[in-house]
Amino acid sequence: LGTGGIGAVYLVERMAGGALQRSALKVLAPHSAGPGFVERFHREQHILASLDHPNITRLLDAGLSDEGQPYLVMEYVDGVHLDTYCDQHKLGVPERLQLFLCVCDAVAYAHRNLIVHLDLKPSNMLVTADGTLKLLDFGTSKLIETDSRFTTTVMATPAYASPEQLRNEAVTTLCDIYSLGAILFELLAGTRPGSTSSVASMIERAIKEQEPERLTAVVTPEAAERRGLSESKLRQTLHGDLETIVQKCLRPRAKDRYPSVDPLAEDVVRYLRGRPVLARPQTTLYRMGKFVRRNRGAVATAALLVLAVVGSAAYAGWRQEQAVREGQRALRMQTF
Numbered sequence: 053l054g055t056g057g058i059g060a061v062y063l064v065e066r067m068a069g070g071a072l073q074r075s076a077l078k079v080l081a082p083h084s085a086g087p088g089f090v091e092r093f094h095r096e097q098h099i100l101a102s103l104d105h106p107n108i109t110r111l112l113d114a115g116l117s118d119e120g121q122p123y124l125v126m127e128y129v130d131g132v133h134l135d136t137y138c139d140q141h142k143l144g145v146p147e148r149l150q151l152f153l154c155v156c157d158a159v160a161y162a163h164r165n166l167i168v169h170l171d172l173k174p175s176n177m178l179v180t181a182d183g184t185l186k187l188l189d190f191g192t193s194k195l196i197e198t199d200s201r202f203t204t205t206v207m208a209t210p211a212y213a214s215p216e217q218l219r220n221e222a223v224t225t226l227c228d229i230y231s232l233g234a235i236l237f238e239l240l241a242g243t244r245p246g247s248t249s250s251v252a253s254m255i256e257r258a259i260k261e262q263e264p265e266r267l268t269a270v271v272t273p274e275a276a277e278r279r280g281l282s283e284s285k286l287r288q289t290l291h292g293d294l295e296t297i298v299q300k301c302l303r304p305r306a307k308d309r310y311p312s313v314d315p316l317a318e319d320v321v322r323y324l325r326g327r328p329v330l331a332r333p334q335t336t337l338y339r340m341g342k343f344v345r346r347n348r349g350a351v352a353t354a355a356l357l358v359l360a361v362v363g364s365a366a367y368a369g370w371r372q373e374q375a376v377r378e379g380q381r382a383l384r385m386q387t388f
Contacts, residue, residue, distance in 0.1 A: 056175075063128060075112060078124040100190075102165060107158035108187050129186045131178030135238060139278045145289055148239045148279075149320055152232075154185040156320070159232065160313035162190050163225045170223055172231035173212045174238065210251045211244045215258035215304050226306040229316065233301020233309075240290055241267050242275025245302060261304035267295040293319075293329040300331045 053061045059080040066073055100111045113125035132140070134155075138148050155177060162169065169176075169190055176188045214230035216223060237245050245264040246254055257264075268287045276286040297319050303309045310316040310331075319329045326346035328339050 064125075066125070074128045076109075076126045076128045078126060079117075080122040080124070082121055099165060099167065103162060103167065103190055105158055105161045107154050107185050108162065108190050111190070126188070129178045129180065129188070131180040131184075131186060133175050134177040134179055134185065134235075135174040137179040138239060139242075142278055142280055144280050145240065145286075145294075146324060149324060151179070151185055152236055152239060153317055153320055155187065155235070156232065156313050156317040158185075158187045158190075159228055160317065163228070163313060168223065168225055169228050169231075170217070171209060171212075172228055172235060173209050174235060177235075210254050211246065213254075214306070215261065216306060218255045218258040224306065225312065226309055229301055229309045229313065230303075230306075232313070232316065233298050236301065237264075237267060237298050240294060240298070241270050242272060242278065243270050258304070263299075263304065264302050267298050293323045293332065296329060296331045297323070 053063050053076060055061070059078055062077045062079065064075050064077045066075055103110070109127040109129055111124060111126055114123065116122055131137070134151065137143075138151070143151075155172075159169065159172070167190060169187075171189060172187075178186045178188065180186070210218065212231045212234045214223075214227040217227055234245055237243075246257070247270075249257070267290050271283060271287050271290065273283045276283040279286060281289065297316070301309055301316065310319075315330065319331055322329050326342060328334060328342045332338060
């Protein structure tokens with residue numbers, strides 16, 4: 053089915069409870085798991101088996117082959133990568149955000165079960181023909197033990213890895229927040245943050261704690277066409293709230309990001325509903341602007357009513373002033 057940095061995945065059939073099942077067999081590279089791989093799997097099995105979520109593939113089994121090569125048996129998902137699915141169907145920004153919310157829901161569920169993914173990327177997210185999203189490889193990071201030859205930098209895909217991972221520091225759930233921001237960046241703009249940079253320059257930027265480029269700076273006509281918009285309209289759509297959400301996820305310092313997946317998802321939902329995004333300063337002008345855009349019909353009707361009342365009052369005042377002038381003129385003529 054495919055190959056990656058830590059092994060290859062095969063489509064297999066196996067007998068389970070007397071029934072033939074199709075599964076995905078991931079054969080890991082010999083250096084990707086330490087000597088305690090099987091023991092770790094049995095130790096973590098009850099946690100991994102508890103991941104019962106509609107958007108997470110199940111890890112069914114693990115072990116070592118006769119040649120000592122580690123393997124994982126997972127639920128097979130017949131789908132395409134998240135970014136490919138969005139581009140093939142030319143999904144607009146709201147539809148892409150809805151799929152992203154499915155990702156957030158699954159990641160938040162895993163975090164509540166004390167499991168961090170550490171390698172979130174579109175190729176680890178499959179969308180089936182009926183539009184169901186499935187996340188792959190949850191729990192794999194708990195089974196793969198890093199050593200001097202196999203660092204977290206190699207384990208994660210550098211384009212989506214947090215600065216802490218690139219610096220080979222301790223990892224937390226905030227690493228997944230960064231990866232979610234990189235995925236959202238690509239879903240909206242059509243390219244990864246720092247897509248033209250080498251791995252060495254990514255690590256250098258992580259060490260220097262440099263901010264990534266802004267979302268609106270990388271928009272291309274091709275990306276806009278795949279989202280059913282013109283380039284200028286896509287820039288206008290991404291400017292403001294969405295750019296703020298992405299930038300908060302991609303902060304170089306973990307403490308400056310969203311503290312968990314839930315407030316990130318809440319801000320995406322607030323954007324879709326036209327409400328103020330909490331990542332932005334809650335100024336009166338900003339909140340008023342969001343209220344006006346959210347209630348265009350009612351505000352337009354109220355504005356027309358106000359204009360009608362003001363116009364009527366102005367006309368009445370003008371007529372009164374005219375009447376006073378006519379009365380004064382008549383009085384002068386009478387006196388004359």
